[in-house]
Amino acid sequence: MGSKDGGGGGGGMAAQAGRLGVVASVAFNLAALAFYLRRRYFGGDDAAAVRKKAEAEVAPSSGKPPVTKDSIINLDHGDPTMYEAFWRGGAGERATIVIPGWQTMSYFSDVGSLCWFLEPGLEREVRRLHRLVGNAVADGYHVLVGTGSTQLFQAALYALSPPGPSAPMNVVSPAPYYSSYPAVTDFLKSGLYRWAGDAKMFDGDTYVELVCSPSNPDGGIREAVLKSGDGVAVHDLAYYWPQYTPITSAAAHDIMLFTVSKCTGHAGTRLGWALVKDRAVAQKMSKFIELNTIGVSKDSQLRAAKILKAITDGYDRAPAAGDDDDDSSRLFHFARRKMVSRWAKLRAAVAASGIFTLPDELPGHCTFANETVSAYPPFAWLRCGKEGVDDLEGYLRERKIISRGGGKFGADGRVVRISMLDTDEAFAIFVDRLAAMN
Amino acid sequence: MGSKDGGGGGGGMAAQAGRLGVVASVAFNLAALAFYLRRRYFGGDDAAAVRKKAEAEVAPSSGKPPVTKDSIINLDHGDPTMYEAFWRGGAGERATIVIPGWQTMSYFSDVGSLCWFLEPGLEREVRRLHRLVGNAVADGYHVLVGTGSTQLFQAALYALSPPGPSAPMNVVSPAPYYSSYPAVTDFLKSGLYRWAGDAKMFDGDTYVELVCSPSNPDGGIREAVLKSGDGVAVHDLAYYWPQYTPITSAAAHDIMLFTVSKCTGHAGTRLGWALVKDRAVAQKMSKFIELNTIGVSKDSQLRAAKILKAITDGYDRAPAAGDDDDDSSRLFHFARRKMVSRWAKLRAAVAASGIFTLPDELPGHCTFANETVSAYPPFAWLRCGKEGVDDLEGYLRERKIISRGGGKFGADGRVVRISMLDTDEAFAIFVDRLAAMN
CATH class of the missing domain: 1.10.287 (Helix Hairpins)
Structure with a gap:
């Protein structure tokens, strides 16, 4: 590649x-x-x-x-460069965008719209993609755009916090939770919201629960664990795409967050979207983005629209249930094949090493593929049983592998998160090194 | 046009x-x-x-x-659509960007750099443009990129606030100040910083002073008014470009903010940059952007680089002191000609009406144009002397002109801010309506 x-x-x-x-x-x-x-x-x-x-x-x-054989292999971030091979192929040409110097100069995309900075073409392609994949209900929802889903996550916290001089809203998520949640929640010491840790340990009534499903870091399927009081859930569905997990039903939660980074691999485009049921919440989220960045790059929006269009068009040309060998225009099939192959190599390396364990495979019926498939998460949640290795992140770093330690996810130090989405070259060196550890 | x-x-x-x-x-x-x-x-x-x-x-x-003759004319925001005519011309073709589907997919631009999400090509063109214009010293400064200068402004507040559990840093600016400063400073009720109002009324020791020069809203040239204690200044130089004001010297402040929105007219691209002297401050600002949006759209960065390149290349082809009649490849000359013409029409309308006043013209020697020129600010700070008009924003709204009232800038209600950067059509209708008021 x-x-x-x-x-x-x-x-x-x-x-x-x-x-x-x-x-x-x-x-x-x-x-x-x-x-x-x-x-x-x-x-x-x-x-x-x-x-x-x-x-x-x-x-x-x-x-x-x-990377080279002796390089440091950085699998700390979920940098999705695995996808570059797909976009260098036939479908990629159809995703090329040309932006003339005079285009989209205004702050506004649709001045009368709730989300006035959302390009109508992007909204159309977002709705079209969800209809194709069947992973979320978009009809009856407001579509919002953000500078990545990270900005939309903050917009949701802003929108869900009570106005006025009350105590900050508690923000919780069941451990292991995405390591950015605490940092992003607390970095400005907001009086509107504050990180309150593991949802399973929380017993208050007023909270926002972050539900990341499939879960970053461990790939598990999650539902809100808290159901009492005045709590509200924000569903981070960044990984609810058919290359990572069976699509078992169309999600229809109050607030659902998505991002092109993990769906198509375009992390550098910094483009996320939210599907939001309640109009007042959508308005407040939009207000956050207005105050934070006065909208979202239109260049990114136009590019994301073109990319999503190329994906959906690809399936219009070669339907999901068609010839299984030609994935050059079918993104999810390309990516699933990659994930299947990488997980097989990783499990083989773990077996060869003998000191590691991984979560079990989770099968389910996928309505998109119309068959029973296993989950192949974008991160490996790798645990080490070797005596004396209490800091697995440090242990791997000494072996030139950069991972993210369990402590950052509210878990212990004998587990790390490893990105499964890097280049073929980096991934191959990583599994070779892992297999040799004992 | x-x-x-x-x-x-x-x-x-x-x-x-x-x-x-x-x-x-x-x-x-x-x-x-x-x-x-x-x-x-x-x-x-x-x-x-x-x-x-x-x-x-x-x-x-x-x-x-x-717009049409009977439209509402919205001059509330500084939407810089005036520039579209320039970019539809010859220079605009050279600013066209083509982004293949596989390009810049990674989160990273230069993983080892302080600002790891900054495209090296953008940094190069930023430095080149400042050398051409002479409005700021870039040598010896770190270049940071942001999702508009609004995000960089928040990054500066984050970087300048003391760590640890001290009281929030006071954020001040001399009235009339940019109306977004209080809102953006306070919307998250940060424990790190808080809006403390008019710098001229402030007498504490620990503060950040925002110095916007030329000033939004009134076009005045500003210097920091507070010089005592542990205060730090952030210079918002969004309008320090030769179409708006004489470039009298190369600014060399600790933190200087710029944006393509007001320099080139590409507001929809949401792209700003900062020149920062101190390495630790630059690092913390970069950290803010990492936490807030995990970097800045690379599509916007590539486009902005191409646009800045087209401007500088335009002057390489037709030097600043060349034939004054051909501005098709000289952005600043094109825009200055527009500003001169619009201000002449506005002053004529104000004279015809008799109920309004405007700030005086401020002349100075411009090192870029190499002649003495007047300032032609991007906003008109329009005051009404007519008896009974205490809410000028409301008075104009009844006449289908949307402006921004003085109260939002820490001034009184008899003054409003009017954007001078809208389309020719909208501006023409605006001055016609203004001239008829008495």
Whole structure:
């Protein structure tokens, strides 16, 4: 697979420079033709996309540097670079976006709308994707956009906290919980809300419960554990997509959060969305985003819309139940195949090592795939039974593997979270190293 | 000018649909050629930009709807749609960006950098633009990127507040101050900082002073009014660009905030940057953005880099002191000409009406234009002397002009802030209506 190693450096740079020369020359000819056609047939900007190749480009970064056999392998964050191979293929071309210099300059997308900074094209593609996958009910819900689901999570806390000078709302989640929840809840020492820890240990009446399902970090299927008092649940469904878990029913909770980062792999686009039932809550969440960042990048919204469209269109071309061998235009099939293969390798490495354990596989009937499948979570929740290893994160770090220790998730130090979504190269080195530990 | 009215609706829609047919047909031929060339010469993604025109597009919004003679004219926000005419011209084509589906998927831009989510290409163009304009010293400063300067403002408050359980830091600014400062400072009831009002009335020792210069709302040149105790200043230089004010020297303050919204007109891109002297402060600001939104849209960063590059390249082609009549590739000259013309029309309307006053013109020697020029602020700070008009915002609203009342800026109700950056059409209707009031 191409992965993200091409732009990195070393020997590849010279080869790439030569290739760019060819590109530039072909592009120049195209540009000349396009320029002629543009002047002849229309006065607009549509040829600019062709012409621009003749201009010097602003080179984008390629993320983390490529790995080698001896590298530090960083699987701390859930950096979803596994998906790059898919988007370099046929479907990826249909996700290419061209934004002319004059486009979407206004703060506003739809000035009369509840979420006035939401691009209508993105809303349309979000609803279309949920209809395709069947993982959430979108009809009758307000769609909100955020700078990643992290911003929408904060918007939900803001919207659900009581106004006026009452005590801060308690924010809880059953351990092990996503390590960012406490940090993001508390970093501004808000008087509106405060982190109150493990939901299973909480016994107050006024709270927001964060329900992440499938769970980050352990992949388990979760329901709200607290049902009493004036509590409200926020459902973080970032991983409720068919490559990670069987889609057993269309979720229909009051507030549901999603993100392209974990659905399509476009983490750098920083684009999340929320489905919100109650109008007043949706309005307050929208207000948070207005105050925090005056809306959300339209460039990201247009790109996300194009990406989601390419996915849904891909299934319109090659239905979910079609030929199982051609996944070049079927994102969820591509990603599931990757996850199946990676989990098999990981379980084999764990068996070879003998000092680790993993959560059991959870099977279920997937309405999207229309068959019974296992869950293949985006994170491995890896536990070590070896005597003396009380700080597994440190133990792995000494072996040049960066993971995130259990303590950050409200769990113990003998367990870590490992991203399963990095490049093929990084993942292969990781499982090799793991298999050799004993 | 083309402005943003094309996509709006009504009679224009059908005409546009017909035009799209032609575009699609031409594009299809281009696509076929490109497809052939791509297969023949290289296996990459470079022809995708051409091909994609043959695919159905995700239509972007066009912001606020177009205005008519009887419309409500909304000049409440500083929506910078005035700039669209420039970007529809020659320079705009050079600012077109093409983002393939596989690009910048990682969370990271430069994993080892202080601001790990900052695209190196954007940093380069930011530094290059400041060198061209001479409005700020960038050498020796850290460059940070934010989701608009609004996010960077909050990042600065977070970074400058003392850690530990002390009382919240006081945040002040001399009245009239930007109306968002109090709201954004206080909306989360942070225990780290709190709004403490007019800097001129403040007499504590521990504070952050926000210095907006040229000032939003009144266009005045400001320096920190508080110089005692442990206070720190944050300089909001969103409007310190040569179209609005003479560039009298290169600013070299500890923390300086900028945004493309008011420099280039791309508000929808939500992209700001900060120049920060102190490494520890820059690190904490970066941490804020990590916690708040896990970085900043790379699509916006790549687009902003391309836009800033087009501006600087434009001056490389046609130097600042060149032919004064050709502004098609010189953004600051284009925008200054607009501002001069609009302020002349506004002052004429105010004179015709007889019930309004405006701040005096402030001249100065501009090192960028290399001549003495007047300031032409992006907002008009309009005062009404008519008896009985104590709520000027309400008075104008009855006349279908939406402005922002003085009370929101810590001033009185007989003054309002009016955006000078809307479309030509909206501005023309506004001055006509104003001239008729008496």
